[in-house]
Amino acid sequence: MSDKTVDRVAAATPVQVARKIRGLSDRAIAWIFVAPTIFLLLAINIFPLIWTIRLSFTNYKANRINREPEWIGLRNYERILTDSDIWLNMQSKAHFQFWTIFFQVLIGFTLAWLINKKFKGNDLWTTIIVLPMMLSPAVVGNFWKFLYQPQIGLFNYIIAFFTGKDPSSFEMLGQVNLAPWSIVIVDTWMWTPFVMLICLAGLRSIPDYIYEAAEVDRASKLRQFFTITVPMVLPFLMLAVLFRGIENFKMFDLVVQLTGGGPGSTTELTSINLKREAFEKWRTGYASAYAIVLFVTVFGLASIYVKALNKVKER
């Protein structure tokens, strides 16, 4: 009798419960699998961010360990938001953002459109075009500096060759009016492939039957381009712009190596400005507040942008 009960209980026990007894429960495994990642992100991403927020209310200087930091409230924020230099810096940054993204979208989309014509060997050439974006930005900045050298640099030679100008008459990195463009050129060289790849993914996601239907309706190629291709690729393109925008905002390596922020502070983009405040002037508290202001700005702009993006997708 008792044997029978055991058997019946065993048979009635759901598979899931039986599994739980044999090994860990699914829930336990889920937590074991997720916990290390969350812990690492909390320790190295979130905790530092909270610490930055805390530091931003003090006048702490990281090179003076013994001095107790003073709580100074919102004074750091007040100084940043009223500092005209910082606004000027942001403006030049916006200018720079506009031109790099403009060129990258223009060239990137054109290339993707051409590659999508599926000529022979297009994947090999795509890979070659992609090479620059795989390289280390700091090292890229370093060797472009060599190409930009006045008199000896290859860039000056090529420009002189085609325009007949004297190659020693201009300095890409040394002249206030040219230095920002030197960065725009390198950034475009390096990141156009990224925009291109995303546009290519967009173009390849358009099903053939839409074009076939348009052909049946006798829509001209030009019309097909503007009523099918462009609207269908637009969400992808906007995504590429978002990624480039955020990455550009974070850009540091390339510019440090290329111009170091100079001449003067013409190309002192926000990240470099921040690095100077934090690790050269050691105004840790002030730099922390600056970092927070920038972070909030980007986060806000990105959220607004994502909302716009979702609207485009819905259409």
Place this chain on the structure above:
Amino acid sequence: MSSFSVTEPSKRTKWFAGALVITYALITMIPLVWIGLTGFKSPADAISYPPKYIIGSDSEAGFQPTLEGYVNLFTTRTRQTEEFLANNPPENWADEIVRQYDMVIVGPSKFGERFLNSVIIGFGSTFLSVLLGTQAAYAFSRFKIPLADDLLFFILSTRMMPPIAVAIPIFLMYRNLGLSDTHLGMILLYTAVNISLAVWLLKGFIDEIPREYEEAALIDGYTRFQAFYKVVLPQAATGIASTAIFCLIFAWNEYAFAVLLTTANAQTAPPFIPTIIGVGGLDWPAIAAGVTIFLLPVMIFTIFLRKHLLRGITFGAVRK
């Protein structure tokens, strides 16, 4: 082609598109080819005007290739008296190259060490981010986790922070924990940066593996762990490999954290290469040699693994 297709571009269109794309590709390669060439020039040829670009030619635009840049990259040298040079014949071919400047090789440079650091930190952090990333991605893909979407967004949003913004407290934290300028510190840091991308990419790959495989394994008496290691991992191998390449490339290329948090012991190659200085200014051939050695692995990787890589880039973008 026998069947007529309206979406297939004409032959002329293809030829024209191909010509334009190839032209762009060739122009885009000029800087890289130029750096490759400069590595094999003598310092004088490297900075000559007009530039020299024909290997081994005696014409005005030609230069004789030399390994000077590479020798200078890997060694430290010192100037010696004529007497010393006359009494001590060169020991090997590298020494011979250096002798033309009345110098002798006194030891290896720091480049080898820095390069090795790049390898250790790159592979260490890649291994860790793929390991943790696969587990987290599996959990997000298969189990009901409370607030899963919020957690995933949180994981992703950590990538939006500029490195400099978090560098200040990380610098302070590492100073207190004794992690600054250590391999472990850099490996943990790069893992933390990479893991968001790893989780997102891998979740996509694991989502594609049918659940039925594991369920069959579970019924056969495997535990969850066994089902994960013996059934899911082999299925996700391609995805794991392409994610690993992305993590490796990031860690290999990273500069901002490396320059702020390391000085000697754990310094990687990117902050080191620009500091190579020769006699009387920057030693461009040696820098070019360093750049070539540093960039070549990534370029070879990219060309050979292009299918996985290109998928990864667009995939990550399209999913978000």
